[in-house]
Amino acid sequence: MTSGLASTERRIPAMEVLMASRIPLRKIVIAGALGAVAIVLGATRIGFIPWVLGPGFELTVMAVPVIIGAVLEGPVVGLAVGAIFGAFSMIQDTSGLFKNPLTALLPRMLVGVVAWLAYIPFAKRFPRVGAAVAGVAGSLTNTVLVLGSLALLYPKAVSFDLAVKVGITNGFMEAAIAAVLTVAVVALWLGIEKKGGTARLADEEK
């Protein structure tokens, strides 16, 4: 029953090393996957829902993966997905207003954190309510911080007046939509987890 290793080789007990990772692998991968969802929603323009004000004033849904990440996996994941969303919006930006990390990156990172904070009180007893509250809170954070920073940093292009108008017309709609979407996904996902995991996709691919 010797281990068969030469004296110079090192044994690494698998369990020990798995625990030593600073951030659990699961959170890293889920953050990356949700980040990809935010990117694809933005790049294919599917994340832009047409709205009365016309092109350029669509309702955006890309903040929702950030919120979902925060609700399901915690503030670190929310922060990370927000960062990915923010970085991508900086790259995709055509108006020049979002090239500034303070308008594009920081608000989105806070979306994740705020969403998580809003969810926590409800997490144990009323997760669906919590998900809806997180959706509203996260979306409003996005609206207020992004428009606010634009109005502060680029007063010539975005007057305070304009920011408030856009904020009120779009903001509430986006918050409502975010709530609905977040609840739907979270409810489904937590239901799947309870029933025992990855049955669906794995089944399909046989």
Place this chain on the structure above:
Amino acid sequence: MKTLEFFANVSIGQYIDSGSFVHRLTPATKFFGIVVFFIVMFATTNVTGTILLGLCVLAAALFARVNPLFLLRGIKPALPFLIILSILTLVFQSGSAGPALISLGPLSIHVATILALLLLFARFAAVLAAIGLLTSVTAEQEIAHGIEDFLAPLGRFGFPSHEFSLMISVALRFVPIVTGELESIVKAQASRGGDFGASGINPIRKARSYLPLFVPLVVRTLERAELLVEAMEARCYTGDERTRYTIYEMIRGEALVRLGLTLFMVAGVAFGLVFAKTLP
């Protein structure tokens, strides 16, 4: 009805190995290059500077044997939007200081506005070219390693650079997967007569018509993510003690390149700050 062809929009750049000096640089240097670009770009507030910066990028492209016109191709899809934005800005300009070029009654076009718009275009083109260049000279593996190597020094301050770059790799790898998922969902729903068109003002109704697209997309992506985690853990992937199969060594002259980039950064920022007011 939105187009069903999504893959055309989501290309993350075309890596074409032309074997040039630039291609053979270590990924960390390439990332340093793009960071320098962005730093200089932020420091440059005038049109002249931005155009010069853009020309530097195109020159680097030539040096890397990448076709500069190819890099600028990305402007085409954004063009309609930019034109509309320009027209709206010109028309709805609140009276700002500066001479008016043409006046037609209540509407007038100010020089300042035109310059602001030119700056916008120049910045957009420059950023597009720079990112295009980066993706043209950096293989997909290298992107992940490059981010990691570049951020490695931050590890000393507690920033989880390895985990961070792993997350970026996962995101990059998932983008085509998610796009494919999206496409198949849209096609499946469309074949069943589902329409995601916005129906009116009611937010709840709007969101509900969006659900059949959004929910499956996110849930299936999460499921794939979990499978990936299982697969990685089953192969004993851990965060610590990692070695790499591909080791990047600096090639001859690379130290000079890094030095050159640093000098360029300093010069660029200085130029941007000094000439901010004097040149248009």
